[in-house]
Amino acid sequence: MVIINNFEEYKSYEGKEIGSSNWHLIDQDEINKFAAATLDHQWIHTDPEKATTQGPFKSTIAHGYLTISLIPYLWKQIADVRNIKMEINYGIENFKFGQPVLVNSEVKLQAKLKSILNLRGVIKVVIEATMIIKDNQKPAYVGDVIFLYHFND
Template sequence: MLVINSFEEFKLHLGKELGVSNWHTIDQEQINKFAAATLDYQWIHTDEEKAKKEGPFKATIAHGYLTLSLIPYLWKQIADVRNLKMEINYGIEHFKFGEPVLVNSEIQLSAKLKSITDLRGITKVIIEAVLAIKNHKKPAYIGDVVFLYHFA
């Protein structure tokens, strides 16, 4: 795991691959809990029998926003940013979903530091995030995640 203690340490990684997370399995229980939290009960996500019989993938799929919401969890497996007063998930940019994540698929996040800026003491980083699906050529998504870090 990459450990970062300051703006200067972070900047050393500009343009470089930062690492990859562990594999994470998205099961039906997680999909159902996400549906309940977001009130998005579209059958392609939650109705296993209908998805098996009528769905284009013959199984339920994870919500795209469920896979996006896992970025902070997976990112923390890649980088341990320390010595912070505060950190903020600031935004997402240029995201494209490439392939659906079927139930019980394993996913893994890879990260690359695209840019880093000092905003009067606040560090703004743009991380290129790619979510791989085990045994698939195309990623579930690729895009940029923006974090703000206020180092102590």
């Protein structure tokens, strides 16, 4: 895990890979809970029997937005940004899903610092987020996550 204490330390990673999270297993229970929370009960996610016999992947798959929603959790395994008053999830851009995440797959997040700007005391950080699927050549997705940080003075 990378420890970042201030803007200058963060800036030193610009254009570089920051790191990777631990592997995270996405099982049917997690998929079902996400479906319940988002009211998205499409059978390809929640009906293992139908997905196995009629689905294109012969298995249920995680919701794409479930995999995106893991970013804050997995990001905290990559970087510990300290000495901040507040961190805000500001946006996501340019996400492309390249591969479905089958139930019981393990995934991890790789993070690269694309850019960092000091906007009069508010630090805007753009992280290129890539979700890797264990034993799969193509990533689940690649896209940009934008955080705003308010460092302590």
